[in-house]
Amino acid sequence: ETGVTQSPTHLIKTRGQQVTLRCSSQSGHNTVSWYQQALGQGPQFIFQYYREEENGRGNFPPRFSGLQFPNYSSELNVNALELDDSALYLCASSLGQGRGTEAFFGQGTRLTVV
Amino acid sequence: GQQLNQSPQSMFIQEGEDVSMNCTSSSIFNTWLWYKQDPGEGPVLLIALYKAGELTSNGRLTAQFGTTRKDSFLNISASIPSDVGIYFCAGRSYSGTYKYIFGTGTRLKVLA
Numbered sequence: 001e002t003g004v005t006q007s008p009t010h011l012i013k014t015r016g017q018q019v020t021l022r023c024s025s026q027s028g029h030n031t032v033s034w035y036q037q038a039l040g041q042g043p044q045f046i047f048q049y050y051r052e053e054e055n056g057r058g059n060f061p062p063r064f065s066g067l068q069f070p071n072y073s074s075e076l077n078v079n080a081l082e083l084d085d086s087a088l089y090l091c092a093s094s095l096g097q098g099r100g101t102e103a104f105f106g107q108g109t110r111l112t113v114v
Numbered sequence: 115g116q117q118l119n120q121s122p123q124s125m126f127i128q129e130g131e132d133v134s135m136n137c138t139s140s141s142i143f144n145t146w147l148w149y150k151q152d153p154g155e156g157p158v159l160l161i162a163l164y165k166a167g168e169l170t171s172n173g174r175l176t177a178q179f180g181t182t183r184k185d186s187f188l189n190i191s192a193s194i195p196s197d198v199g200i201y202f203c204a205g206r207s208y209s210g211t212y213k214y215i216f217g218t219g220t221r222l223k224v225l226a
Contacts (some may be wrong), residue, residue: 004156033213042117042202042216043157056211090156092214102147103214105156 003027004093004106012112013081021076021109023091030095032074033103034066037088049074078111086113118203120217128225133190135220137203145206146179146186147214152199160201161188193224 003026013019025032031050035043045058049068063079072093078085088110092103118139127133137146145164149157161172163179163186170177174191186203203217 045213
């Protein structure tokens with residue numbers, strides 16, 4: 001049990017729709033990162049939020065966006081869903097970014113786009 | 115996207131046997147981590163390594179940070195059925211922000 005919770009656990013959407021995924025970080029953790037994990041692959045970095053600001057982004061298009069709130073919880077929004085967006089979306093929280101601040105992952109949200 | 119190379123891709127072993135897997139990168143990392151992921155769950159941190167050459171243990175698990183800083187190794191001794199799962203290595207890189215680059219995973223199945 002990492003203390004990182006994500007909702008919903010499963011979701012089915014239609015191509016072209018928009019989706020919002022939510023993450024509650026571990027108590028006291030001020031940094032939240034989002035990863036996409038396609039079936040049979042390792043997680044891929046989407047972006048990171050630190051103290052409510054985006055401070056790093058992977059190779060994902062602008063239709064992937066996010067927010068971090070004052071309580072450090074976070075949202076991942078995906079617009080204009082495509083079939084290839086079907087994946088497990090993982091949220092990870094950490095306290096800062098130095099040594100000893102490794103990220104702890106939630107259980108993920110399984111998104112299926114049909 | 116970039117992924118690290120892990121080998122073997124999958125392995126079947128007998129309960130009680132030792133297991134070795136490794137992870138290689140074309141880039142240098144300052145931190146290596148090993149995670150285990152069970153079906154339908156998020157990755158769980160097993161071991162973190164911070165210094166080239168470092169050897170760290172966590173119970174039956176031992177991991178090493180390669181001296182070139184481009185590789186890492188994980189050993190599991192006396193495997194048990196609950197070791198089943200997918201093991202991922204990850205390197206932590208910095209390019210304006212810290213992010214993890216994950217490996218392709220090693221799927222482990224333990225035969226009782």
